[in-house]
Amino acid sequence: MKNKPEEEEEPLSPMARVFQSPVVDICAIIDFGFKTKINPDVVLDALRHNVYKHPRFSSKLSENGAKWIETEVNVEDHVIVPYIDPEEIGESGQSFVDDYISRLTTMPLDRSRPLWDIHILNVKTTDAEAVGVLRFNHALADGMSFFSLVLACTHKTSNPDVLSTSNPSVKRRTTMPHNVEKTGWFPRTMFTIGSTMRLIWNTFVDLLLLSATMLFLKDTKTPLTGGVDVRTNPKRFYHRNISLDDVKLIKNAMNMTINDVLLGITQAALSSYMNRRYEQDKKNEKDGALLTPFPNNLPDGIRFRAGCTVNLRSDIGFKPLAEMMAKDSKCKWGNYFSFIILPLSIGLETDPLVYLKKAKAMMARKKHSYHAPLVYFFIKIILKVFGAKAAASVFNQYVMNITTCVSNVMGPMEEVSFHGHPIAYISPSSYGHSQALLVHYTSYAGEMTITMMVDPTVIPDPHKICDDMEESLKTIKAALWERGLL
Template structure:
């Protein structure tokens, strides 16, 4: 079900640079130059049929005024760059005329099929690289949906989701921006080098008066941090050169998988269940999500192997996490950026590092062992400067050998792993998208050489698992979703028993 040409609407939005005299060109970052055909897709479920004209006006007044969203990517010449242009909303807001019989028969599948079609449809490079697709029919979770397709060169996933949230408002107070969960983010890179600040992944340096034992413990922690970084960087380089590759499993993609059609499937789970496990085991939400993912992939893996094979043998493969190295701007600052159409002092774009996170595929008698082992793995990764070092390697290779070599190494590194994994924190309260209540948020991406991409996205008291799968390889992708739901339930039940025992004790 391919999307048709844009409908005949007519509003032009003038980019802020043209009106303000701001510089109309800006160089592309090396990371943005590497992302040739790497896209982000985000589906928003809405609680009522969309009122198109107010939504259209809202997009023109906010998203279309962002400096990246009113620029085209120019790749000719010695220096690839962003060039400001005038945004014609006719080119970006698309209301497809879909098969009503297919929608009536299975609206959830009709939504899936349409979003899947976006993974094979090229984007016009002569326009700003974003689209808003309005799918105005009800599904099991929403009265209608909006699908955004955004080229990854415009920004990393964390920044783009933050930007999207800056376009929304609190349902309780339409004048207020959404309330985000209170979380203590990791310190920005600049803070790691400042006197008296915490060294990321190691304890803060004690005062000289603390004694020799405390100072020795700090030195040892820093030595472990340095050793872990060396090991992680060596492994990263070996994977980029394809000296080390993941074993062949049911999750591994075929050659050229980045060009194949992707299907985006999702399931809504309880965030309270995740928090109960977190509380029972004294870990983080991220630890729980990594553990649930390991359990779900293990269930699927052993089921696909079948009884005729040795299903007791464990294996391990790796996932790649993209880490945003820029301090993420608050949605208040992003909202001001869109109002003015200027960057101001905000840092925007792609400044990414890479973390290689192993996933264990194994049978555990105790479901909580998946989370315990995940916590050990994640804690080990926290004691490393892997993300900073891999970013520096990518930047150095691009400067010394050119963007083609850097892009090739990036592709080889992703090809040496099995999956991409990420999780994002969403609003803690119900929000509205240009006056339309949002029932769910489901981001994902495509264009990289992986057959399976795993995203977790929280929103209010729910958390959604979104899988981007090779449509031809994972014909049973909904069974894999069932494995995630079943794994979380088993882990939650075990944690509940543990928590009750702790309370009684």
């Protein structure tokens, strides 16, 4: 089935204009693990009957990249089922899938048609019987929009007649005094005169740091810093599941948010990983001779920052897809988010709870600032005055000078199935960034999936970072038990 021919146009949102620009050209890539082999005919049939209902997946970009143009969609052009020789798979199906996805990061999407494709790999891996890979230009959607699509296309595995749902704890909040809704990393803030003065001061400082970052302020060069070819190098992806219940246990014990816990774990894990990398560099400088190991090999005063996404929609929480697609929706489909910079604390701590406390204090500071909406506002102004290329260049310069990006998206709370195919895990990430490391957290069916995107020329062993995250989670939990806080 084909949708209606080219006729309607719709302008791109400011962030979508930036993401589709050749200067940036960021693509999302989502690895779905399935508990059964995938029937390609089922996928094709579902797309034939539904893709025309979604304007973004049935539209292509205009020549200047400023508008979506509805067009005909031949789904067979977008669904790839490669022939897989069993001998090519070898002993490890996971290695085959990893190599396949890595090759996709070097293959640009065809701009003459809608910017998405699906790859079906009926290969048994470590965590699944088969893998489906969805790839699309980030201009189509942000994380919240994408998961609204997942919820609309899947049913609960336990009850196939019921559509999947997100976590019911996600509710609309009355948040910042400047009336900008922030989700994920930003809890409720009280409005007082004192907080207003702090808001103004924090915003002023953040804008100074933002300006300095765009102009000259770079992070310290570390073993995780990307090289000049980091955007074009093939990327590799690695995922690991940890217990969401453990994360919630720590959250409740420390009276913080899930995102504070995840940020604390990230700081602890990256500190441990980098400490070993610096130790290895010292050994290499001594021609491989074993040195007397020092407990702390980290240089003093490391500037290590992470870009973090902030939802700017006035109505938060997952909404039905039809509601998000409505013209006047308060929770609109697309890219309605901004970025902030989080200064991560990199250092070895004798008390693992210090990482959590520092994360909580940092987020308490960052939540009380106009930083995120003003970044979005500035991008809009640059777009209108100087055009998309200038806006993309400014955005790219901003992210080039920080080390990594971190995000957290809440997925379905129960196991879901796509037309009879139960999903084992959902591992989203992206590529095209100016960093050698991205960290994505995604909750799904009682587990938290950590997804690493890495430049393997910089980080050849992302599994060790995940090892450190698991160990940090265990160490923090043990420390809370010892102190009677659990």
